[in-house]
Amino acid sequence: MQATISAMASKNICTRCLRMAAVPAARPAARHAANRRTFASSAAVQSSKQRQIHHSARQSAAPGVDSLHQPANEAPPYSTPRGRTTDKQRDGSQVMLQPNNLFHSFSNSPSPAIRQRAAVMKQNAYCPHPEHQATRTPTSPNDLESRKTGSLPPAHVRYECPDCGIPVSCSEEHFADDYEAHLEICDQLREINEDDHDLVSGRFFPEFEYPAATMDEAQVNLTNWDTLMYSREFNAVNDERAMRQVTRLLTYPITVGSVLHELSPYNISKSGRLTSEGLRSMSALRYTLHPPRSGADITVKGLRPNPPPVRIFILGARAESSLPREVWLQLSHLFPRISFHLIFIGPESMANRDHEFPLPERTPSNPFGAIVEDRLGGQMKISTYVDYFHTLHEAQHFGPFDPYFDAVVCFHPGLGHPASSHEWQQTLPKLLDMKVPVICTGYTDFDMKRDIDWVKTQAGGEMDLLLEPGENRFRSLRWDLNDLDPGDVSCGNFGVWAFRGKRYEADNYRAKGEE
The missing domain is CATH 3.40.50 (Rossmann fold)
Incomplete structure (x- = not known):
């Protein structure tokens, strides 16, 4: 009789509630900790008051794509596998990098894909120092190529900035001489470095679990990323890096x-x-x-073109x-x-x-x-x-x-x-x-x-x-x-x-x- 009542109850309870109910009673903290997440974007300060969000089953997407969209005449960046995350990645046994250890220079990266990317950059990218000769026609007023008016022959990048870990100059001397111009993008380059290492860290990516369709009466709020994800019942994203990855x-x-x-x-x-x-x-x-609404349904009477x-x-x-x-x-x-x-x-x-x-x-x-x-x-x-x-x-x-x-x-x-x-x-x-x-x-x-x-x-x-x-x-x-x-x-x-x-x-x- 008890089994019959449980089976009837399970038809009226969502999958998430059934999973939470399956947690042993001796672990109430673990049962409630899964719901304590907060939304935050890269432009907003995280709120001290956490919000509990109840959401239904999710559809998992791959943690990345093989190539991100690049402008014309640009090479695609790194590649990441498109397979599903495994149970070992969920429990952390295959994690290669921890969140507090994501910064590595491209040439000394623990990831072979990023080391290969550094080698490609050193073979194709040129030093932006003004003393070099131009290698192409500038495409915009902010293009660093427009500054090149010197007589030195073009040279490939070799020296990696110690702050961002990306090869940006042909030598340490040119890097020091042009350091003021590099400071304008150094913070963004370091952020790119850490985000790239995060994708190959081997961690589980809960931010790539997307919600299914919601009921028609639930209106979506398209004011910004935070309101969209909240109204569409996305998994709560409480980290700026995770927010950057999912919006990409x-x-x-x-x-x-x-x-x-x-x-x-x-x-x-x-x-x-x-x-x-x-x-x-x-x-x-x-x-x-x-x-x-046309009144259509699955019955013969409800058929509509x-x-x-x-x-x-x-x-x-x-x-x-x-x-x-x-x-x-x-x-x-x-x-x-x-x-x-x-x-x-x-x-x-x-x-x-x-x-x-x-x-x-x-x-x-x-x-x-x-x-x-x-x-x-x-x-x-x-x-x-x-x-x-x-x-x-x-x-x-x-x-x-x-x-x-x-x-x-x-x-x-x-x-x-x-x-x-x-x-x-x-x-x-x-x-x-x-x-x-x-x-x-x-x-x-x-x-x-x-x-x-x-x-x-x-x-x-x-x-x-x-x-x-x-x-x-x-x-x-x-x-x-x-x-x-x-x-x-x-x-x-x-x-x-x-x-x-x-x-x-x-x-x-x-x-x-x-x-």
């Missing part, structure tokens, strides 16, 4: 969702940066993304196409009543996905060799095309396009970058013809301004700005290092803006004197 992956789906959601922080207020044309385009998408999925074209896809699928599922959880079709397009869209090679053969039913992943959570489908978008557009592979169901996203596209702008010259006219929103991100304000100026020049006035350029509220809180230039420090999706091909409204002609 989530910045991709959350950036898209924060722009398209009806509760978006980007609105037509003075600080919202959304233009009147942007409100028209976003309202069309939000009409589809937030449908009214389903609308087509919302298509999001991610052009120039690189590292975001190899993100764990649990990360992209967080986008569908923001819109629980509709389905998505993510389409990754670009010649590098299969980077770091070697386990899926060789690519599918091009057949009449699959003319462009698409890699299709469906049944992801029941609400998402992902297709990957290793080709240019203008090639697919000219073949009318995706047409027709609908502003109520389609949107384009470009993560760090480098539209105006000297090394990559030529690749977008044939694609931009196709984007303007589609008349759908194009959401773009950038590494810096200068990067976004350069892209906007290039689009305006190429479009010849046939474009509307939907979202004014500015800082992205859901940018990555973690800094990234360019291995080919140790002085180039940036963060993923720092800024966001949007545009669309100009739309012309037709009106009835009324002759002079007509009412």
Whole structure:
């Protein structure tokens, strides 16, 4: 009888409560300690009053991706395994580095991957001292290459800064002579050093356990990272480093969702940066993304026709196409009543996905060799095309396009970058013809301004700005290092803006004197 009552009770109790109830009564402290966590971001001071959060079962994601998103003509940084954490990692028996022992110079790192990365930097990166000759054309006013006016031949970096542990100069003399300029980024470089060692430390990463879909009545708060994670019932993150690690992956789906959601922080207020044309385009998408309740259910009487999925074209896809699928599922959880079709397009869209090679053969039913992943959570489908978008557009592979169901996203596209702008010259006219929103991100304000100026020049006035350029509220809180230039420090999706091909409204002609 007691077993029957327990079985009936277990149907009404969540998995987390059952696990907590299974803890022996002699250990009450251990039963309650698991819930005592606090939220904190890298910009906020941790509160002394801890909050207890009850959350349901979680979906675990990998602790990292093989390659993070880098600008054009930059090399990808370190690689980390994508496997699941094991029980040995959970109990700490395979931990290589402790939280208080994460700082090591790259050349003397206990991780072979980071030592190899240091060797690559010493073979390719050049000393930024002004006495050397320039090795390339500066790409921005803050580029250290613009200072080089000397006569000394270029020299590779050899000397590692004792404070950040990263090779930044060719010799100790040049390091000491240019120490004042290095101090501007030394703190960020040390933070990058410790974050990289944290990923290879072997610890268990509870911050990469993502929540499943919540009930429709639970509204999400898209003010900032803290409010989002609290309203979505993420595991409490009480460490700044863990916050940086988790936002490095989530910045991709959350950036898209924060722009398209009806509760978006980007609105037509003075600080919202959304233009009147942007409100028209976003309202069309939000009409589809937030449908009214139709009374549908699983019975025959409750059958209703389903609308087509919302298509999001991610052009120039690189590292975001190899993100764990649990990360992209967080986008569908923001819109629980509709389905998505993510389409990754670009010649590098299969980077770091070697386990899926060789690519599918091009057949009449699959003319462009698409890699299709469906049944992801029941609400998402992902297709990957290793080709240019203008090639697919000219073949009318995706047409027709609908502003109520389609949107384009470009993560760090480098539209105006000297090394990559030529690749977008044939694609931009196709984007303007589609008349759908194009959401773009950038590494810096200068990067976004350069892209906007290039689009305006190429479009010849046939474009509307939907979202004014500015800082992205859901940018990555973690800094990234360019291995080919140790002085180039940036963060993923720092800024966001949007545009669309100009739309012309037709009106009835009324002759002079007509009412």
